[in-house]
Amino acid sequence: MCSLLTKAAAAAAARRQDRLRVALRGLGEQSGASSVSPAGDGRPRAAAGAPPRGRRRYSTGTRLSDGLLFRQLFESESSTYTYLLADAVSKDAVLIDPVLETVDRDLKLIEELGLRLKTAVNTHCHADHVTGTGLMKTRLAGLKSAISKSSGAAADVLLSEGDRITFGNHYLTVRETPGHTDGCVTLVTQDEGVAFTGDALLIRGCGRTDFQQGCSKRLYASIQQKIFTLPDRCLVYPAHDYLGQTVSTVGEERAFNPRLTKSLEDFVAIMNNLNLPKPSKIDISVPANLVCGVHHV
Numbered sequence: 001m002c003s004l005l006t007k008a009a010a011a012a013a014a015r016r017q018d019r020l021r022v023a024l025r026g027l028g029e030q031s032g033a034s035s036v037s038p039a040g041d042g043r044p045r046a047a048a049g050a051p052p053r054g055r056r057r058y059s060t061g062t063r064l065s066d067g068l069l070f071r072q073l074f075e076s077e078s079s080t081y082t083y084l085l086a087d088a089v090s091k092d093a094v095l096i097d098p099v100l101e102t103v104d105r106d107l108k109l110i111e112e113l114g115l116r117l118k119t120a121v122n123t124h125c126h127a128d129h130v131t132g133t134g135l136m137k138t139r140l141a142g143l144k145s146a147i148s149k150s151s152g153a154a155a156d157v158l159l160s161e162g163d164r165i166t167f168g169n170h171y172l173t174v175r176e177t178p179g180h181t182d183g184c185v186t187l188v189t190q191d192e193g194v195a196f197t198g199d200a201l202l203i204r205g206c207g208r209t210d211f212q213q214g215c216s217k218r219l220y221a222s223i224q225q226k227i228f229t230l231p232d233r234c235l236v237y238p239a240h241d242y243l244g245q246t247v248s249t250v251g252e253e254r255a256f257n258p259r260l261t262k263s264l265e266d267f268v269a270i271m272n273n274l275n276l277p278k279p280s281k282i283d284i285s286v287p288a289n290l291v292c293g294v295h296h297v
């Protein structure tokens, strides 16, 4: 009996090790691939005292690939992440999921870094906060708002599968990932090293599917087909985190996400039983976000 238990425990430990190896394999590749400093200013890694190739480092991820400046910003009331990406040479920038309440903070940073904000894009029509894109457009001449065509929202640029959002020598590719809402997109860097997953895939979780045309079967297919097909090393930056987690990887989520490691049937059952309260600002946010957060785009 005792030896049977020991064998079962050893087998379970081996399976855990295997899954961990898959998840960490990607991180090693990610560490070695980049040559930009943690300051995100395009300086070579050696000049910034970077660790040797292959060693994991912990940060909010300001070092993504050559000449790409990156900042992860947080709005604490809605636990929303806003992401700033810029070409370090041309200074052209894109902002993902800005929040109305933090527009001044974001514009100040953009000015301090000497960037030219070209596009402010929403990953979907948010239900929990009002977007900052409309207000930003009144402050920055030439700024274009963007959201998916399928969201039904107004914006200067309506995005579809395969479209590119360019900034200098860089671009993000649009992958449609409906299920949390009809119009959810995931934005992927050109080297497939980073995915901004909005509310489709969260760290060890996913977006809820109980309002705004939500559909758990659709969300499961979106994540499996459009996000989990990215390389294991691909960093995952979601639109929200409620536990203080900042970044994950595709490999990690494929191995450890408690919802997405399940069968479709079990996933649907989990999503049907979340019993979450409605976002407190939903009745204000959704109508406002259908018009970019203000009544003129």
Ligand SMILES: N[C@@H](CCC(=O)N[C@@H](CSS)C(=O)NCC(=O)O)C(=O)O
Residues within 6 Å of the ligand: 078, 126, 127, 128, 199, 205, 206, 207, 208, 209, 240, 274, 276, 277, 278, 279, 280, 281
């Ligand atoms: N308490 C918050 C809303 C929290 C919430 O519903 N989050 C959404 C993403 S914003 S639409 C979600 O999908 N959560 C998934 C989960 O498993 O928590 C508020 O009142 O605003």
Ligand SMILES: [Fe+2]
Residues within 6 Å of the ligand: 124, 125, 126, 127, 128, 180, 199, 207
């Ligand atoms: Fe959402």
